[in-house]
Amino acid sequence: MSKKITPRIYKGTRDFLPEQMVKRNYVISIIKEIFERYGFEPLETPTIELWETLSGKYGEEADRLTYRFTDRGNREVGLRYDLTVPLSRVVAMYPQIPKPFKRYQIQPVWRADKPQKGRFREFYQCDVDIVGSPSMLADAEIIAIIYEVLQSLNFRQFTIRINHRKILFGITEVSGAGMEKELEVCRAIDKMDKIGMEGVKEELLKREISPEAVQRILDILSTSGDNATRLQQTAAHLQASEVGQQGIREMQELFEYLALYQIPEDFVQFDLYLSRGLDYYTGPIYETVVREPRIGSITGGGRYDNLIGLFSGQDFPATGTTIGLERIITVMEELNMFPPHLRTPVQVLVTVFDPNTLPYSIAIARELRAAGIRTDLYTGKSKLRGQFGLANDKGIPLVVIAGPDEQQANQVNIKQMETGEQITVSRENMVQTIRQLLPKIN
RNA sequence: GUGAGUGUAGCUCAGUUGGUUAGAGCACCAGGUUGUGGCCCUGGGGGUCGGGGGUUCAAGUCCCCUCACUCACCCCA
Known part of the structure; x- marks a missing residue:
């Protein structure tokens, strides 16, 4: 250098x-x-x-x-x-x-x-x-x-x-x-x-x-x-x-x-x-x-x-x-005239649990993106802890967890970062659930 | 173009009449926590004290020069 x-x-x-x-x-x-x-x-x-x-x-x-x-x-x-x-x-x-x-x-x-x-x-x-x-x-x-x-x-x-x-x-x-x-x-x-x-x-x-x-x-x-x-x-x-x-x-x-x-x-x-x-x-x-x-x-x-x-x-x-x-x-x-939560265009972060579940995470992200939801798929090296930290720092309102348990049951876990509430939903209901959550947050 | 002010960690700043190895908070990184952020605890990295010169046994501290930035004037969004 x-x-x-x-x-x-x-x-x-x-x-x-x-x-x-x-x-x-x-x-x-x-x-x-x-x-x-x-x-x-x-x-x-x-x-x-x-x-x-x-x-x-x-x-x-x-x-x-x-x-x-x-x-x-x-x-x-x-x-x-x-x-x-x-x-x-x-x-x-x-x-x-x-x-x-x-x-x-x-x-x-x-x-x-x-x-x-x-x-x-x-x-x-x-x-x-x-x-x-x-x-x-x-x-x-x-x-x-x-x-x-x-x-x-x-x-x-x-x-x-x-x-x-x-x-x-x-x-x-x-x-x-x-x-x-x-x-x-x-x-x-x-x-x-x-x-x-x-x-x-x-x-x-x-x-x-x-x-x-x-x-x-x-x-x-x-x-x-x-x-x-x-x-x-x-x-x-x-x-x-x-x-x-x-x-x-x-x-x-x-x-x-x-x-x-x-x-x-x-x-x-x-x-x-x-x-x-x-x-x-x-x-x-x-x-x-x-x-x-x-x-x-x-x-x-x-x-x-x-x-x-x-x-x-x-x-x-x-x-x-x-x-x-x-x-x-x-x-x-x-004069503080901006609406609150105006920090990032990203609406959802899809986490990656480990290499084994990566294909599942990619599939989830593709599905959300196809539905028009602004979705970030985690591409870094950190574990879940770091991934939540990223969502927190950027102000991304929703995090989707797609780990082994979820993959097994063909479900995802959705966490609302502001309240900490988490719900598990079937994959068929994922897009609909997120669409309902988003207006409440923004 | 004119005038004033300020320069110490990424940011905000403290630093005694000049005196040993320059500090704090926030931010950052790691750990506490191998499926969960914010709060908390522990540890860590990070500084040519804007730069150059001078005075002095000794300068972040005093003096000179210089650079950078900020504010005001002019004018403008």
């Missing part, structure tokens, strides 16, 4: 051991089922994209965080930073795809970020997008799906914050801050929940926006009441902005749809302080936050009507969201 190297893993990446994979798969299966139930179709795209596909789509900050290198033929390539840009490329490359195109995509993305709590360099995103519909109905579908996914995962305390890029644009416009300052204005007011109204004021002044404009912005931001009321208050301030008014009309339409979807208002909030960093958003933007634990947003998205045009020469209206799998899992772990 050569000298061993210390096993290490690249910063910000993780191995998912079986027990974690079982939990991840549980979450993914629920998300996927809902995506399909809402009429979305699956898509996957390559890990590596040409650099020209990725660059300049997200904004300066994101460009810096995109993994970039050259291949052996000196071609400039990169790892995908999100799933939205690859989708846009696909839509432009395959014009025959019928529109509106509703696709979902669950794949890892890479960001050359410094990792911290709930933040990784390689992580999964679950995206749903609708391409080819300019209607607020499409945005409503997206928000409805966010609501349904989180409800199904047993989230009960969350807020889907909704704002509109055109309204933010309008605020900058009527404030007199100067349109070149728009991004800075957004960035400052985005910090509201962190630094408060006074902090936002300071931020704005620091960015060389005139005190009069700052005051006007702060006036517009201070709204109160339910979503419709606050939307009206905002509308009153934006009379002078054509774009701002358009944003208001779209938001009103969106909230009308959300009412028809019967999404309770406690979960959806018109929030002027939401801005979102990516450059490509053009219409409604949304993200979901949870109060506990403090982890940032667990979903994020919005409308991007001009992005696909960068690839196709023809604009396609599009909207969609990312559901942040990693953060959802982090929250579910911290």
Whole structure:
């Protein structure tokens, strides 16, 4: 043997051991089922994209965080930073795809970020997008799906914050801050929940926006009441902005749809302080936050009507969201939201008593597998004691003992690991008995 | 990219003003138990004290450098 190297893993990446994979798969299966139930179709795209596909789509900050290198033929390539840009490329490359195109995509993305709590360099995103519909109905579908996914995962305390890029644009416009300052204005007011109204004021002044404009912005931001009321208050301030008014009309339409979807208002909030960093958003933007634990947003998205045009020469209206799998899992772990016993897919361990009874054990395992029961046949060297230990460590709920006595009588002994109860049944009744036991355990 | 903190067994950590052979719990392995896991008892394996240099009769402990990790900022899922 050569000298061993210390096993290490690249910063910000993780191995998912079986027990974690079982939990991840549980979450993914629920998300996927809902995506399909809402009429979305699956898509996957390559890990590596040409650099020209990725660059300049997200904004300066994101460009810096995109993994970039050259291949052996000196071609400039990169790892995908999100799933939205690859989708846009696909839509432009395959014009025959019928529109509106509703696709979902669950794949890892890479960001050359410094990792911290709930933040990784390689992580999964679950995206749903609708391409080819300019209607607020499409945005409503997206928000409805966010609501349904989180409800199904047993989230009960969350807020889907909704704002509109055109309204933010309008605020900058009527404030007199100067349109070149728009991004800075957004960035400052985005910090509201962190630094408060006074902090936002300071931020704005620091960015060389005139005190009069700052005051006007702060006036517009201070709204109160339910979503419709606050939307009206905002509308009153934006009379002078054509774009701002358009944003208001779209938001009103969106909230009308959300009412028809019967999404309770406690979960959806018109929030002027939401801005979102990516450059490509053009219409409604949304993200979901949870109060506990403090982890940032667990979903994020919005409308991007001009992005696909960068690839196709023809604009396609599009909207969609990312559901942040990693953060959802982090929250579910911290709040203990996973069902108990979610440890292994294996339902039954068939023990092997000794070489003489091995054929009997194999026959039993084959029979269980044929019946669709997830069955592990012990392949190690340990005696019964060790085999029970294995079932215990893995959390396998049932153990089938097929020793000489059982073989003699053409029976098996079934042990429920949690209670320790054991019963002997004939081979004909084995599958049926196990089928009855399993639901009680899981 | 900016700032702060932490590095001792696989994991969580203890280790006195610097003082002999560096400990505990959990985990792991074996036995107690040749047809039964968890609980219990006994035993065992496992450490370049992150790495390098310095001070000292003596360094896990003090100093310097370096690396790694963690947290926060920025930004984001």
